[in-house]
Amino acid sequence: MGRFHLLLAALLALLPAVPAMAESPRAPVVILVSIDGFRADYLDRGVTPNLSALAASGISAAMRPSFPSKTFPNHWALVTGKVPDHNGIVSNHFEDPRRPGERFGPGNSDPFWWNEAEPIWVTAEKAGIRTAAMFWPGSDVAWGETRGTRPEDWQHYDQAVTPLQRVETVLDWLRRPEAIRPRLLTLYFDAIDTAGHEYGPDDPRTNEALTKADRYIGMLVQGLRDLGQPADLVVVADHGMAAVSSERVIALDTIADPALYRVVDTGPFAAIEPAPGHERQLADALLKPHDHMQCWARKDIPARLRYGSNPRVASYFCLAQVGWQIAPSAPTEPSSGGAHGYDNAAPEMAALFVASGPDITASGRIAPFDNVDVAPLLRDLLGLPPAPDADGDDAPFRTALRH
Numbered sequence: 001m002g003r004f005h006l007l008l009a010a011l012l013a014l015l016p017a018v019p020a021m022a023e024s025p026r027a028p029v030v031i032l033v034s035i036d037g038f039r040a041d042y043l044d045r046g047v048t049p050n051l052s053a054l055a056a057s058g059i060s061a062a063m064r065p066s067f068p069s070k071t072f073p074n075h076w077a078l079v080t081g082k083v084p085d086h087n088g089i090v091s092n093h094f095e096d097p098r099r100p101g102e103r104f105g106p107g108n109s110d111p112f113w114w115n116e117a118e119p120i121w122v123t124a125e126k127a128g129i130r131t132a133a134m135f136w137p138g139s140d141v142a143w144g145e146t147r148g149t150r151p152e153d154w155q156h157y158d159q160a161v162t163p164l165q166r167v168e169t170v171l172d173w174l175r176r177p178e179a180i181r182p183r184l185l186t187l188y189f190d191a192i193d194t195a196g197h198e199y200g201p202d203d204p205r206t207n208e209a210l211t212k213a214d215r216y217i218g219m220l221v222q223g224l225r226d227l228g229q230p231a232d233l234v235v236v237a238d239h240g241m242a243a244v245s246s247e248r249v250i251a252l253d254t255i256a257d258p259a260l261y262r263v264v265d266t267g268p269f270a271a272i273e274p275a276p277g278h279e280r281q282l283a284d285a286l287l288k289p290h291d292h293m294q295c296w297a298r299k300d301i302p303a304r305l306r307y308g309s310n311p312r313v314a315s316y317f318c319l320a321q322v323g324w325q326i327a328p329s330a331p332t333e334p335s336s337g338g339a340h341g342y343d344n345a346a347p348e349m350a351a352l353f354v355a356s357g358p359d360i361t362a363s364g365r366i367a368p369f370d371n372v373d374v375a376p377l378l379r380d381l382l383g384l385p386p387a388p389d390a391d392g393d394d395a396p397f398r399t400a401l402r403h
């Protein structure tokens, strides 16, 4: 035995005889993970072994996003239990008649835009449950009219923070002493959405991105195991992805004279405001039948989309057939890739849902459900009462919950 080893042995002998394992067992935590743009059927491709293992040990489903199947409205629906029409984040880009000349967009953390529905971390913080967000749309917002509540730990979104750093941050939070350890955590990954947009849902490079993202889920699971930290993991996506092409574009300027309107948002759907004095002409141009697209005045949007009662929804709304896109004018260069924002009932828009942990029994695949049911599930897992005004409930999970 060398001198170093002797020294080490001497030091070890000085340590208390009680092993570290004798620390009181950790209380379970709830971790809500979003893998942006992870389409439900990606799970069946055989390229995500860690997610498949989680699904096998718990429950999984093809989850219906809320309409419109965009990132911000759905991340907010997942944590508020309300559809975008009721949670106030009606799209990734939208306007509010009370703030003329302003437009909401990703990265806007002015509480004005977010205050229409309470996110679960605010409910939890109010109930004395410590929360921490390793990114989630809206988690950097000082939520509420007066006090301004954020998760106890939060960060401004920065895509440059690597997936490994995100996982390590969550694990570091859980290494803290119990008094300052969060019990509800969020974790957000963006790479699958980015790959889906760039390459399309069926490209081998998207599958490579899936395998990579799955490794970080594996690291999280292993890290929790190493810590001895029981966790109810709820892994979701905000929406799916459909293949698109510059060959399938509806040019708005071929349907109505651009002098008649102002475009608020385009893509799988278009949000359009009439130019003052041109309401009638615009209505005549939009509200007739079109190939691959249908338009409505806000009040006439079909009830099944649960969209249009919020004044933040544009005066006119056009929805493209899946795989088609609405653009201000015809594309000048060929392109292909993926998009989302379509009818939330379209199978291409269905999103990942996997949940596993000490409070969830291994019940396999469950029937498709709406993503506004996730917040009620999180409330159950945290021991919070149901929200009186939620759009969803915990019915899809009741037989799989232990308590």
Ligand SMILES: [Zn+2]
Binding pocket: 036, 037, 070, 071, 072, 193, 238, 239
């Ligand atoms: Zn997204």
